[in-house]
Amino acid sequence: MFGASLKPNRYSNYAIKRLVTSRVETVAFGLKQGEVSGVSIDTELIDYKAIHTVTLYLNPNRQKAYYNYIVSLQPKRVIFNPGTENPEFYNILKENNIAFEAACTLVLLSTNQY
Numbered sequence: 001m002f003g004a005s006l007k008p009n010r011y012s013n014y015a016i017k018r019l020v021t022s023r024v025e026t027v028a029f030g031l032k033q034g035e036v037s038g039v040s041i042d043t044e045l046i047d048y049k050a051i052h053t054v055t056l057y058l059n060p061n062r063q064k065a066y067y068n069y070i071v072s073l074q075p076k077r078v079i080f081n082p083g084t085e086n087p088e089f090y091n092i093l094k095e096n097n098i099a100f101e102a103a104c105t106l107v108l109l110s111t112n113q114y
Contacts, residue, residue, distance in 0.1 A: 002066065003057030003084075004028035004041045011081065012057035015105045022109055027051075045069050053114075055079040055105045060086040071096050079103055 001019070005012045013036055019026040020037040027048060030041040045066075051073045056063065063086055070078065071092065077099040080086060085102050093100045108114040 001026060001028040001039075001055050001057065002070070003062075004030035004036065004039075005057070006030070006032055006034040006036065006041065010057075011106065015055065015057070015081075015109075018106060018109045022114065024109075024114065048073055051075045053077050053079060055081060056084045057081055058084060060084065060089070063089055067092055071098065074098070077101065079105055079108070081105055 001012060001016060003012050004016060007013055016026060016028060016036045016039050020039060026039050028036070028039050028041045029045070031043065032041065033043045034041050052075060054070055054073065054075045056078065058066070063084070067089060075098060078093055080100060080102045081104055090100055105114065
């Protein structure tokens with residue numbers, strides 16, 4: 001999860017809770033360190049291994065600083081949640097053979113399509 005928030009009224013916060021409830025192994029990055037449903041929100045970029053999905057909750061302008069990092073994780077896919085759609089990043093992901101979709105993580109989870 002990229003763009004995780006400690007604020008319970010944020011979709012990224014709710015998504016962490018749903019991922020945990022759905023038993024999806026979850027790591028999170030955000031601007032403020034803390035914990036949501038047992039998931040620590042990291043504020044430093046960590047070289048994670050075996051990341052399947054990166055789900056974005058950052059607007060396109062804020063994503064730019066993380067393009068290289070996200071690509072370096074070599075995820076199987078990147079989910080662009082509503083408001084995060086970014087054609088520039090889509091092209092970078094295509095060039096690196098990383099699948100992506102503009103979708104809502106919460107909807108994907110609730111319809112068993114995650």
